[in-house]
Amino acid sequence: xxxxxxxxxxxxxxxxxxxxxxxxxxxxxxxxxxxxxxxxxxxxxxxxxxxxxxxxxxxxxxxxxxxxxxxxxxxxxxxxxxxxxxxxxxxxxxxxxxxxxxxxxxxxxxxxxxxxxxxxxxxxxxxxxxxxxxxxxxxxxxxxxxxxxxxxxxxxxxxxxxxxxxxxxxxxxxxxxxxxxxxxxxxxxxxxxxxxxxxxxxxxxxxxxxxxxxxxxxxxxxxxxxxxxxxxxxxxxxxxxxxxxxxxxxxxxxxxxxxxxxxxxxxxxxxxxxxxxxxxxxxxxxxxxxxxxxxxxxxxxxxxxxxxxxxxxxxxxxxxxxxxxxxxxxxxx
Amino acid sequence: xxxxxxxxxxxxxxxxxxxxxxxxxxxxxxxxxxxxxxxxxxxxxxxxxxxxxxxxxxxxxxxxxxxxxxxxxxxxxxxxxxxxxxxxxxxxxxxxxxxxxxxxxxxxxxxxxxxxxxxxxxxxxxxxxxxxxxxxxxxxxxxxxxxxxxxxxxxxxxxxxxxxxxxxxxxxxxxxxxxxxxxxxxxxxxxxxxxxxxxxxxxxxxxxxxxxxxxxxxxxxxxxxxxxxxxxxxxxxxxxxxxxxxxxxxxxxxxxxxxxxxxxxxxxxxxxxxxxxxxxxxxxxxxxxxxxxxxxxxxxxxxxxxxxxxxxxxxxxxxxxxxxxxxxxxxxx
Amino acid sequence: xxxxxxxxxxxxxxxxxxxxxxxxxxxxxxxxxxxxxxxxxxxxxxxxxxxxxxxxxxxxxxxxxxxxxxxxxxxxxxxxxxxxxxxxxxxxxxxxxxxxxxxxxxxxxxxxxxxxxxxxxxxxxxxxxxxxxxxxxxxxxxxxxxxxxxxxxxxxxxxxxxxxxxxxxxxxxxxxxxxxxxxxxxxxxxxxxxxxxxxxxxxxxxxxxxxxxxxxxxxxxxxxxxxxxxxxxxxxxxxxxxxxxxxxxxxxxxxxxxxxxxxxxxxxxxxxxxxxxxxxxxxxxxxxxxxxxxxxxxxxxxxxxxxxxxxxxxxxxxxxxxxxxxxxxxxxx
Numbered sequence: 001x002x003x004x005x006x007x008x009x010x011x012x013x014x015x016x017x018x019x020x021x022x023x024x025x026x027x028x029x030x031x032x033x034x035x036x037x038x039x040x041x042x043x044x045x046x047x048x049x050x051x052x053x054x055x056x057x058x059x060x061x062x063x064x065x066x067x068x069x070x071x072x073x074x075x076x077x078x079x080x081x082x083x084x085x086x087x088x089x090x091x092x093x094x095x096x097x098x099x100x101x102x103x104x105x106x107x108x109x110x111x112x113x114x115x116x117x118x119x120x121x122x123x124x125x126x127x128x129x130x131x132x133x134x135x136x137x138x139x140x141x142x143x144x145x146x147x148x149x150x151x152x153x154x155x156x157x158x159x160x161x162x163x164x165x166x167x168x169x170x171x172x173x174x175x176x177x178x179x180x181x182x183x184x185x186x187x188x189x190x191x192x193x194x195x196x197x198x199x200x201x202x203x204x205x206x207x208x209x210x211x212x213x214x215x216x217x218x219x220x221x222x223x224x225x226x227x228x229x230x231x232x233x234x235x236x237x238x239x240x241x242x243x244x245x246x247x248x249x250x251x252x253x254x255x256x257x258x259x260x261x262x263x264x265x266x267x268x269x270x271x272x273x274x275x276x277x278x279x280x281x282x283x284x285x286x287x288x289x290x291x292x293x294x295x296x297x298x299x300x301x302x303x304x305x306x307x308x309x310x311x312x313x314x315x316x317x318x319x320x321x322x323x324x325x326x327x328x329x330x331x332x333x
Numbered sequence: 334x335x336x337x338x339x340x341x342x343x344x345x346x347x348x349x350x351x352x353x354x355x356x357x358x359x360x361x362x363x364x365x366x367x368x369x370x371x372x373x374x375x376x377x378x379x380x381x382x383x384x385x386x387x388x389x390x391x392x393x394x395x396x397x398x399x400x401x402x403x404x405x406x407x408x409x410x411x412x413x414x415x416x417x418x419x420x421x422x423x424x425x426x427x428x429x430x431x432x433x434x435x436x437x438x439x440x441x442x443x444x445x446x447x448x449x450x451x452x453x454x455x456x457x458x459x460x461x462x463x464x465x466x467x468x469x470x471x472x473x474x475x476x477x478x479x480x481x482x483x484x485x486x487x488x489x490x491x492x493x494x495x496x497x498x499x500x501x502x503x504x505x506x507x508x509x510x511x512x513x514x515x516x517x518x519x520x521x522x523x524x525x526x527x528x529x530x531x532x533x534x535x536x537x538x539x540x541x542x543x544x545x546x547x548x549x550x551x552x553x554x555x556x557x558x559x560x561x562x563x564x565x566x567x568x569x570x571x572x573x574x575x576x577x578x579x580x581x582x583x584x585x586x587x588x589x590x591x592x593x594x595x596x597x598x599x600x601x602x603x604x605x606x607x608x609x610x611x612x613x614x615x616x617x618x619x620x621x622x623x624x625x626x627x628x629x630x631x632x633x634x635x636x637x638x639x640x641x642x643x644x645x646x647x648x649x650x651x652x653x654x655x656x657x658x659x660x661x662x663x664x665x666x
Numbered sequence: 667x668x669x670x671x672x673x674x675x676x677x678x679x680x681x682x683x684x685x686x687x688x689x690x691x692x693x694x695x696x697x698x699x700x701x702x703x704x705x706x707x708x709x710x711x712x713x714x715x716x717x718x719x720x721x722x723x724x725x726x727x728x729x730x731x732x733x734x735x736x737x738x739x740x741x742x743x744x745x746x747x748x749x750x751x752x753x754x755x756x757x758x759x760x761x762x763x764x765x766x767x768x769x770x771x772x773x774x775x776x777x778x779x780x781x782x783x784x785x786x787x788x789x790x791x792x793x794x795x796x797x798x799x800x801x802x803x804x805x806x807x808x809x810x811x812x813x814x815x816x817x818x819x820x821x822x823x824x825x826x827x828x829x830x831x832x833x834x835x836x837x838x839x840x841x842x843x844x845x846x847x848x849x850x851x852x853x854x855x856x857x858x859x860x861x862x863x864x865x866x867x868x869x870x871x872x873x874x875x876x877x878x879x880x881x882x883x884x885x886x887x888x889x890x891x892x893x894x895x896x897x898x899x900x901x902x903x904x905x906x907x908x909x910x911x912x913x914x915x916x917x918x919x920x921x922x923x924x925x926x927x928x929x930x931x932x933x934x935x936x937x938x939x940x941x942x943x944x945x946x947x948x949x950x951x952x953x954x955x956x957x958x959x960x961x962x963x964x965x966x967x968x969x970x971x972x973x974x975x976x977x978x979x980x981x982x983x984x985x986x987x988x989x990x991x992x993x994x995x996x997x998x999x
Contacts, residue, residue, distance in 0.1 A: 055397075096714060393702050
């Protein structure tokens with residue numbers, strides 16, 4: 001593996017090998033497997049889990065990290081091509097990325113495009129341009145359309161909880177969020193569950209259907225694994241029999257990039273907020289609640305869910321560290 | 334020891350064992366005793382010494398740290414319970430703390446409440462709520478009412494300087510500060526000196542008596558160690574014969590939480606600023622000057638004291654690192 | 667070597683020994699040569715390369731770093747002497763520097779004075795005062811007048827590219843920059859090239875002659891090494907036969923500290939922007955382009971140069987890490 005960009009680029013065997021190595025690393029504790037190795041972390045967007053879990057992962061493997069983010073005491077970075085830099089930005093990413101990469105053994109990059117064009121975001125142009133300036137291994141810390149570190153951690157979490165593959169029902173449920181959220185989590189999560197062999201239901205209001213490229217990608221994975229993918233706006237049938245409800249939000253694809261229209265469309269569905277009543281009709285002893293975090297309490301989900309026994313959101317977050325250690329070992333070991 | 338919250342929770346033997354281990358670590362230099370171990374550092378308030386000394390401590394022990402603070406490139410954190418998160422904060426501490434803790438072997442937390450209610454602050458509710466979200470060892474990096482890392486370092490500093498225990502006179506002297514300062518340093522410092530067996534004098538203007546809970550706690554320690562605790566507003570008798578003058582500031586307990594009244598009360602005592610004239614009547618060859626830092630030069634203390642031979646403020650700060658290494662070894666070794 | 671302040675304080679043998687050690691470290695990869703050692707990094711000005719390359723260097727040597735910069739979650743620092751600290755700054759560098767130094771084995775300091783007086787800046791008073799508060803080794807991360815880490819890296823880069831010493835022509839070319847830039851890079855770069863034995867030409871517009879102290883220092887080095895130093899405003903003769911064109915900017919020495927006059931003077935020379943036409947008359951198969959970065963694309967230099975084959979700016983930046991590892995090993999090994 002040269003880069004870690006999208007789980008769909010890996011075979012099921014490769015994914016399972018990464019997860020099995022992650023479990024071994026979890027049991028083994030700290031080691032010197034990456035002694036003296038350096039991971040650069042470049043954040044063009046905010047982070048908490050990714051930032052801290054990668055730092056912890058490298059310490060546990062005997063190496064270290066350095067972080068570059070726009071809020072730090074660095075020169076303001078310019079990312080537009082062909083620009084005359086007579087404004088406040090003192091350095092261009094065309095220098096910054098190769099320089100940072102020249103100090104490191106691998107680089108992680110978070111770069112979510114500013115949500116203007118669905119076509120551009122589906123092509124992940126912003127992230128891919130940044131990667132083109134690095135000649136070392138790049139780890140995708142979240143781009144406009146992918147978040148493979150989250151999906152690999154979620155796969156391990158489902159395994160840890162012995163959630164069934166074939167015949168297991170995985171519901172990805174749209175919830176209201178005050179801001180337009182990117183397609184990375186919903187797109188990668190339904191692909192992951194489909195690739196794992198589960199029956200995936202995307203439950204969302206009218207107007208929030210996922211782009212067909214994203215659905216087709218999950219369907220392709222399902223066809224190989226024996227899983228399935230369906231979309232619905234019917235809450236009762238959507239949730240019935242679910243083993244897992246994974247909540248997330250994304251902006252309406254019908255008015256993608258039109259922020260005021262998107263806001264207006266979303267504001268009609270503030271009642272898409274999960275509480276225990278949503279789980280009533282599931283008729284299954286245990287149905288887990290998952291979320292990639294951060295989550296807005298009382299807006300996306302009620303406290304009773306997050307603080308209750310079905311929530312495994314902290315387990316998901318913790319598995320970020322173990323699965324990322326596994327990816328790092330593959331790239332740098 | 335599971336958590337390091339308050340020096341008063343430890344026996345004198347336990348404190349002396351931590352200090353003796355700190356001296357051993359100081360002489361030994363770097364080691365691999367905590368190889369691959371991770372310390373999370375969560376700051377909800379500013380820091381310089383605590384931030385840097387813990388980072389250095391973990392490097393010297395072969396492990397590492399990661400830092401989370403509100404000024405970083407992270408989501409804004411919400412800490413109020415039961416809130417509907419439709420504002421700017423994207424993540425709640427109920428997720429952030431357990432997630433951060435899940436990456437670490439121990440977590441340090443600095444959380445000083447916003448100085449509203451003396452009763453709440455004496456109960457240290459704000460800090461204790463944050464701790465309740467962690468299932469790993471927590472180190473108190475300063476709460477509303479305690480700063481055990483400073484007190485342990487100060488104890489070692491007094492030992493290093495061979496300041497006598499029984500019969501040694503320790504003066505904690507209130508000085509003017511433009512801002513309302515918390516009770517953590519004065520409260521923990523007089524307890525520390527009393528527990529060490531010294532005769533403690535709290536010298537402060539009228540209206541700045543320490544809360545009786547804090548005085549009684551120091552008196553209890555004094556009764557076990559053979560020390561004593563008195564309060565006075567008489568500068569001459571207060572300072573006479575002192576081995577140590579420790580300067581610090583706190584807001585008036587008579588109008589705690591009433592910021593304009595507190596400001597007005599404090600502004601009557603801008604002349605409580607230490608210079609050499611304060612040390613004239615001490616009639617002792619060497620009387621040390623101590624301060625937990627940061628210190629406002631020319632406002633709390635004159636430069637002549639800070640730059641002169643009686644000041645041991647840098648030694649105090651340096652001992653933060655060695656005593657914290659000792660605490661880390663006890664918690665994680 | 668106790669401190670690393672200015673390359674001119676080292677003999678040619680000492681410089682070559684540092685560079686030869688840097689090449690050995692580059693080939694050797696990571697090691698445990700500085701296991702458990704701590705480098706403090708104090709930035710009073712922005713940084714990207716210095717910040718990240720020193721962090722990476724210490725990880726590769728088995729040690730670690732901690733960073734203090736004004737944008738961090740620390741108390742605001744005061745640096746004026748004899749001041750009454752009743753404003754927003756909560757801590758003075760007279761405490762902050764010795765405290766930070768007390769946690770570390772060496773400290774790096776970046777402190778560029780606010781460009782008011784040429785005489786003061788030539789004496790480097792601001793940086794030297796900060797150093798006086800440290801009793802451990804200090805590495806100059808860029809002061810008003812020196813940037814030895816950059817010059818040592820540039821020397822190695824010239825060696826790596828087998829640029830000739832005796833008879834090699836090194837042109838330092840002034841380029842337009844919207845802001846007044848310090849004298850550290852031009853001054854140290856021409857000294858470095860002269861000390862390496864090259865024929866140095868300073869090419870700049872009228873009114874931008876370098877201070878005579880800086881020229882004389884380079885001339886002294888040239889007289890020992892067999893090199894030479896000349897200044898010119900004639901672009902054609904200045905560039906003719908160059909092996910290397912190193913671009914940089916500095917404020918007019920004729921109106922140093924007078925920001926509006928300096929701006930006005932600089933604005934007459936916005937056409938001093940390097941593009942391929944500047945290299946036409948050089949009549950040499952390969953002429954390298956160098957720059958210390960950050961560089962403003964389309965303002966100082968056109969993209970075609972930076973993205974073309976003659977640019978070695980990323981190599982220069984990468985050599986920062988290897989040469990700094992060498993300096994660290996000398997100071998701490």
